[in-house]
Amino acid sequence: xxxxxxxxxxxxxxxxxxxxxxxxxxxxxxxxxxxxxxxxxxxxxxxxxxxxx
Amino acid sequence: xxxxxxxxxxxxxxxxxxxxxxxxxxxxxxxxxxxxxxxxxxxxxxxxxxxxxxxxxxxxxxxxxxxxxxxxxxxxxxxxxxxxxxxxxxxxxxxxxxxxxxxxxxxxxxxxxxxxxxxxxxxxxxxxxxxxxxxxxxxxxxxxxxxxxxxxxxxxxxxxxxxxxxxxxxxxxxxxxxxxxxxxxxxxxxxxxxxxxxxxxxxxxxxxxxxxxxxxxxxxxxxxxxxxxxxxxxxxxxxxxxxxxxxxxxxxxxxxxxxxxxxxxxxxxxxxxxxxxxxxxxxxxxxxxxxxxxxxxxxxxxxxxxxxxxxxxx
Numbered sequence: 001x002x003x004x005x006x007x008x009x010x011x012x013x014x015x016x017x018x019x020x021x022x023x024x025x026x027x028x029x030x031x032x033x034x035x036x037x038x039x040x041x042x043x044x045x046x047x048x049x050x051x052x053x
Numbered sequence: 054x055x056x057x058x059x060x061x062x063x064x065x066x067x068x069x070x071x072x073x074x075x076x077x078x079x080x081x082x083x084x085x086x087x088x089x090x091x092x093x094x095x096x097x098x099x100x101x102x103x104x105x106x107x108x109x110x111x112x113x114x115x116x117x118x119x120x121x122x123x124x125x126x127x128x129x130x131x132x133x134x135x136x137x138x139x140x141x142x143x144x145x146x147x148x149x150x151x152x153x154x155x156x157x158x159x160x161x162x163x164x165x166x167x168x169x170x171x172x173x174x175x176x177x178x179x180x181x182x183x184x185x186x187x188x189x190x191x192x193x194x195x196x197x198x199x200x201x202x203x204x205x206x207x208x209x210x211x212x213x214x215x216x217x218x219x220x221x222x223x224x225x226x227x228x229x230x231x232x233x234x235x236x237x238x239x240x241x242x243x244x245x246x247x248x249x250x251x252x253x254x255x256x257x258x259x260x261x262x263x264x265x266x267x268x269x270x271x272x273x274x275x276x277x278x279x280x281x282x283x284x285x286x287x288x289x290x291x292x293x294x295x296x297x298x299x300x301x302x303x304x305x306x307x308x309x310x311x312x313x314x315x316x317x318x319x320x321x322x323x324x325x326x327x328x329x330x331x332x333x334x335x336x337x338x339x340x341x342x343x344x345x346x347x348x349x350x351x352x353x354x355x356x357x358x359x360x361x362x363x364x365x366x367x
Binding site for chain 1: 068069070071072074075102104105107108111170171
């Protein structure tokens with residue numbers, strides 16, 4: 001068996017790594033979207049102590 | 054890792070694919086969680102930003118899935134025995150029990166924390182309680198101890214619309230409790246109908262299902278009693294803010310059909326059931342799925358049509 005051949009185990013690992021990568025990218029996008037949604041809200045206000053610096 | 058391991062063709066734990074981990078989340082159960090939570094969210098009288106709503110549904114789904122993974126971790130011994138569950142990732146040897154536990158715990162904590170940050174503490178608290186209830190109260194305690202396991206354990210599956218409602222309103226109300234009760238009371242007849250025609254599995258696994266401990270005659274009686282108790286709750290919801298003429302019409306038809314099905318199950322005995330290969334029981338089980346889907350679709354329709362003056366009683 002040639003070592004250069006893609007083994008089924010490698011395919012499984014690749015699918016897991018790719019899946020996890022996509023999930024993490026999606027999670028980052030979701031948190032970014034949530035942040036925009038929250039700060040765009042009319043009720044949102046920076047606490048006065050932080051706003052004053 | 055040495056190259057010698059490349060000759061190994063069987064799946065080893067530690068090398069599970071993405072799909073194996075996804076299967077731990079019980080995707081089919083998750084789809085019901087997503088649907089009922091979405092209905093709870095949209096039926097609420099308070100609007101939610103679409104991205105916040107999307108994130109909330111996602112975190113509720115992940116939390117529900119995580120509890121499924123923890124359930125598979127705890128029930129791995131039962132799953133190895135039962136035909137229906139033999140192919141799950143742990144008994145199939147694709148994911149180790151430790152991996153499933155770590156996966157379930159991580160996602161549980163993450164989903165609750167993220168739901169709290171994205172929405173409010175009531176919704177997050179309800180999600181945390183749902184996970185606790187399903188894993189500790191149902192899986193670890195009730196499932197192997199009492200034939201009423203499915204009755205009390207069914208509460209775990211009934212929480213999602215309540216969480217969805219809490220995401221929007223930040224609280225609990227009569228409507229959200231009614232949606233909870235609808236699923237809670239529906240679960241036993243739905244599941245017992247399944248038990249009647251999947252008879253050998255639970256017995257072999259040593260799970261005290263009603264069919265095993267009290268017999269099939271008693272199970273038939275229980276199905277009828279729960280269906281009778283369910284009907285006024287399902288129809289009564291029509292007269293609250295989540296209901297209306299469409300919901301009432303759907304509820305009346307579906308409850309009449311479900312009651313008729315439960316009555317037919319009660320009237321039959323095992324000889325009749327064996328002779329037609331549990332035709333009625335299978336039919337009622339299929340109907341029960343349609344029953345729940347129909348009620349929640351009607352609630353969704355009422356809330357979607359409300360802005361056009363079609364929904365509600367007003």
